[in-house]
Amino acid sequence: MSSVGKIDVGVVLGAGRELDLHQAIPLPDFGCFSFPSPAGVALSVRRVAGGLELEGTVDAAVAGSCDRCLDDVRFSLHLDVTENLESGEEAGPLGDGNVLADDQLDLTDLVRQLVDSALPIVLLCNEECQGLCPACGKKRDGACACPPPDPE
Numbered sequence: 001m002s003s004v005g006k007i008d009v010g011v012v013l014g015a016g017r018e019l020d021l022h023q024a025i026p027l028p029d030f031g032c033f034s035f036p037s038p039a040g041v042a043l044s045v046r047r048v049a050g051g052l053e054l055e056g057t058v059d060a061a062v063a064g065s066c067d068r069c070l071d072d073v074r075f076s077l078h079l080d081v082t083e084n085l086e087s088g089e090e091a092g093p094l095g096d097g098n099v100l101a102d103d104q105l106d107l108t109d110l111v112r113q114l115v116d117s118a119l120p121i122v123l124l125c126n127e128e129c130q131g132l133c134p135a136c137g138k139k140r141d142g143a144c145a146c147p148p149p150d151p152e
């Protein structure tokens with residue numbers, strides 16, 4: 001069974017050569033985040049004792065919605081990647097394991113884990129976002145014309 005994004009790294013593992021990967025990897029939605037375009041991956045892969053060393057960058061465009069006002073928010077992630085993958089290990093530092101199984105590097109799963117773990121826990125359209133008015137449901141900064149709530 002093979003799928004897009006799986007790379008046979010046997011040549012690297014066997015001969016100690018360096019492999020340069022330049023790929024566009026489509027990513028599945030994660031929670032309330034989606035990825036409107038494939039992530040750009042530029043990684044060099046080297047053999048090290050017991051596994052692989054990956055170094056390079058991942059760039060991803062991300063779409064989500066503001067936690068306060070639900071407006072669409074788009075931003076981009078740029079990740080500098082330095083990872084060591086141990087071959088045959090179940091759960092590595094990336095958690096899910098099986099990113100590297102035998103000589104098959106699951107690049108899609110690796111990039112998905114890297115990007116997902118870099119996503120913000122709270123996403124705001126901007127730091128000052130006032131959210132939605134509980135009385136009229138419109139955005140507090142502009143659309144809402146309700147009187148300000150009484151201070152407690």
Ligand SMILES: [Zn+2]
Nearest residue numbers: 066069125129
């Ligand atoms: Zn907002």
Ligand SMILES: [Zn+2]
Nearest residue numbers: 133136144146
């Ligand atoms: Zn209002």
